[in-house]
Amino acid sequence: MQKKILIIDDDPNILDYLSALFTDNGYDTQVAPDAVKGLETARRFEPDLITLDIEMPGEWGPRFYRQMMQIKELKNTPVIVISGLSGNEHAIPKAIAAVKKPFDREELLRIVKETLG
Amino acid sequence: MFKKILFATSATRASDHAARVAFNIARAYHARLDIFHVLGVPSRGYSQVVVDIKTRERVDVDDDYMAWVQDEITTYYADYLKNGLDYDIHVAVGLPAREILRRARETEPDLILLGGSTEEEHDGVYKKTVAGTTLQKVARAARCPVLVVTRPAASFWGGISSITFGTDFSKASDKAFEFALKMALTLNCELHVFHALAITSLSSERLMSQDDIEQKIREKLRVIRARYEPRLKTLKQYTMEVWEGIPYMEIVKYARETHSDLIIMAHHSRKLETDDRAFGSNVEQVIVRAGCPVISINR
Structure with a gap:
């Protein structure tokens, strides 16, 4: 069964790029442009992994993460932070990885494969 | 909540993360930001020769030099200063702590915001575990x-x-609680009231039994409930918790567990110098x- 990845980012280019990258590598993907829609999609889609931007209009990534932690079905879902913000590795201490934009696609795929098996 | 914020900055990388907090809070809460920089300490009393904190050079300070430093700070924070932020930049000469406190007395801010230490002599682990003298x-x-x-x-x-309020049930903590509660109400956020029960270290003579520890935890939880809960009920979301261990470690761990964006605590010591300078208070x-x-x- 295909593993599911939810991509949350306010940059439509990043959404397109990551969606194509993960789909080409055999994953089922969905995208969300902000934290609110991200949470709605996550509830419905029940992803196996989430990639999360930090600085977004409205609520930032860490707030999405806090809300996600309160949802039983989502609280164990691994999160990879993908952000251009300096110090992004500190934004969500329990994220499984923090990748700085611009990122190396092979490195990102390696982390995803390692996590999802 | 905050109308006037005094942001004391070295305008170096040591203050970069504090700057992000200062500018974002000022913007989010429509506060006026007073950016204050102490450019260096005179080599002697009333001397005009100063070692510039940014360039590390000895300079003759006059109005032109002060204006140049002010321009440098404007350039350093240019990205943050766009889009109508209400701010002011002031530069002073002197001992940083004294000048910051002097500025605070003059402008009466609602909040003073400080960044990390610039003390280069405190390298490695020592630097990372000791609060700088200015900050203290x-x-x-x-x-x-x-x-x-x-x-x-x-x-x-x-x-x-999400705010963690750390209490030791002192009068100072009660004051800090008032502030934490006001902040949680104003910003409509969660408030986590936390007490850390100090446990005797393994190396000392008397070690508490686990039964004793758990008994004390229950006692402290009752104290928290009696002392704070009636007021907490005005909030949508709050928790009360007591953990045992080394107090400062437990507070840091608890704040991480609750995804807190802010910790509020009382500071007891008003003494400027203490014997435990290297260790500091909780x-x-x-x-x-x-x-x-x-x-x-x-x-």
Whole structure:
């Protein structure tokens, strides 16, 4: 069964790029442009992994993460932070990885494969 | 909540994460930001020769030099100063702690915001575990709350929606609670009231039994309920918790577990120098270790 990845980012280019990258590598993907829609999609889609931007209009990534932690079905879902913000590795201490934009696609795929098996 | 914020900055990388907090909080809460920089300490009393903190050079300070430093700061923070932020930049000469406190007395801010230490002599682990002298002096003597950001992890990550208030049930803690409650009400966020039960270290003579520890935890939980819960009921979401261990470590861990964006604690010591300078008080240890900004309140 295909593993599911939810991509949350306010940059439509990043959404397109990551969606194509993960789909080409055999994953089922969905995208969300902000934290609110991200949470709605996550509830419905029940992803196996989430990639999360930090600085977004409205609520930032860490707030999405806090809300996600309160949802039983989502609280164990691994999160990879993908952000251009300096110090992004500190934004969500329990994220499984923090990748700085611009990122190396092979490195990102390696982390995803390692996590999802 | 905050109308006037005094942001004391070295305008170097050591203050970058504090800057992100200062500018974002000022913008989010429509506060006026007073950016204050002490450019160096005179080599002798009333001397015009100063070692510039940014360039490390000895300079003759006159009005032109002060204006140049002010321009440098404007350039350094140019990205943040766009889009109608209400701000002012002031430059002074002197001992940083004294000048910051002097500026605070003049402008009466609602909050003083400080960044990490620039003390180069404190390298490695020592530097990372000791609150700088400026920070210690300002936190102990300020008349308003002091918010400190020492680690990149404690930078701004989108706003304040969860606050940990650490209490030791002192009168100073009661004052800090008033502030924490007001802040939680104003910002509509969660408030986590936390007490850390100090456990005797393994190396000391008397070790508490687990039964004793758990009994004390129950006692302290009752104290928290009696002391704070009637007021907490005005909030939508709050929790009360007591953990055992080394107090500053437990507070940092608890704040991480609750995803807190802010820790609020009382600062007891008003003494400017203490024998345990290298270790500092619990709040000073929390300040250097926390993964979020810490507000210290001393009166």
